[in-house]
Amino acid sequence: MSSLHTWAGLLLGWVLYAMFLTGTVSYFKDELSQWMRPELPRLSQIPDQSVVTQRVSDELGKIAPGTSQWSIRLPDERNNSAYAFWRTAPRNPGQRGFAEGNFDPATGQRVTSRETLGGEFFYRFHFQFHYMPVVWGRWLAGAAAMFMLVAIVSGVITHKKIFVDFFTFRWGKRQRSWLDAHNSLSVFGLPFHFMITYTGLVTLMALYMPWGEQAAFKTPAERQQLSAELSAFIQPGKPSGQKVPLASVADMVRQAQERWGRDNVGRVTAVHPGDAAARVSVARGEAGRVSMSPQYMEFDGATGKLLMVRESVGPAAETRGVLYALHLGRFSDTEMRWLYFLVSFMGTAMVGTGLVMWTVKRRQKLPDPARPYFGFRLVERLNIASIAGLSIAMTAFLWANRLLPHPLESRADWEVHAFFIVWVLTLLHALVRPARSAWVEQLWAASALLFMLPVLNALTTQRPLWHSLIERDWVFAGIDMMCWTLALLHAVLAIRTARQGTASQSLLKPKRKAPIAIASSEGAR
């Protein structure tokens, strides 16, 4: 059981570490997106959503006349622009084409800001990675999550003394300290780690376990019954071909506001707008309810008449909706979101300490510590690049956002390329330098990049920290100060790693003479 924990943990540990860290920052995805589009002014007040919907809908009528479907995500407390996507004529038959854009709530026009994926990049990377087909990425993420689930359960079984272990911490004792850190982080966050892993699998369960669905439903109409339980998107039927202008969407959103509150309309979707068969669905926002189950009002797009209100789904579908919402945490207010962030961060540290422990534990048993075997060196170097290197790469992504010129051809892609180029460089660096130096140097590099980021922001945008503080712009001020906090954390880690390096070097010599002194580390673990 303990070897199952070790090997399941190690094999996908690097993937899990990256998923954990990018997932953790994704709790502030919308805030990061705001920070990465500094040209978009902060919304001091949420504009009336009915008015915004009408403006964007009118604009979409001009940009995408004859589209079979558009969908608008309205601005809210965390989003300072409206986001919309719409169907376009497919390039190849059988394919579905989509276009998307951000819209200014004040004018309804497309916003002109630097081209960037914003926080969306970390969010998507978290479950589908990059440079590979989306489905492969999702399967890889699913495999990693499944390994994580097994690692959690087998980890609990391994630690029979789980609660005693939680109160045990042996500082400055190298392997013991790593073990204790790994245990404390795991046990304290255990309910969260278990929840987040299981619910992560639930978010993509239809992909991972399609067999029941395939056995139960034979026709598209039957399948439609299932998707109606999961999503508020109404499927475009056949257009009538008769042109009728879309009725006032502002009126429809107003009815939804009366039902769910002024700022609690999440998404407005129209199918066949401009046709007599048009339908509009107005979906409830995600704030204030721990469920992603569809709740929406459906209107006749031509007459504006309310056709139906859907506010509940079946018990299994609701269970799925709640689990899904627990994973995304979008229901939470700012305090709750910080809690999510902190516990996830501890989860990241749990995976990180576990990975490091693998090498710390084996280093002592090496026949010749100066020349470890290949597998050991590989794990050691991959650890450096995937832990310290990822911090550098993620920060580099934010640097690229500020430094790349705009306009630039496929600028959003280049930000992402910058992330991966820097990540590969950290791996090369980890391969050529001695392990200890590589750790220390990369941790310092991450610290320096994070520390300088608010300075870079002050130099390249109109929204430096002092300005944000005076304006009470907590999104910008918060991200600037978070960078400094993380810079401090990396500096502390760098200093501790460097110190430990000198300490263990002085210990190495007597160790080789008296191998008995190295207690075989509690066999069971």
Add this chain to the structure above:
Amino acid sequence: MTSLVHRVRSTGPVISRIVAALFGGYALAALSSVAVLALPLSKPQAVLTGMLASFAIYAGAVIWVFAVRSALKAWAGLLIVAVPLLPLAWSVS
């Protein structure tokens, strides 16, 4: 030659367990996600119940495979659970 036989003998059970965990576990989870359709639930609810529970079954199967004493026992356990599920899954698909 003898060393090869020795190697197969020593690594064989481990590989067998890994296969049982990865594929046997998934197959069992998939099978139960279909068998659940035999429950008196509406189809969409039954399908979703099957999907929701499948990961717990998968994880449980993996733990079982590595917890028991021999690879043979690991496979036997998976089969014993699978046998009553098969006719159920057959009846609904």
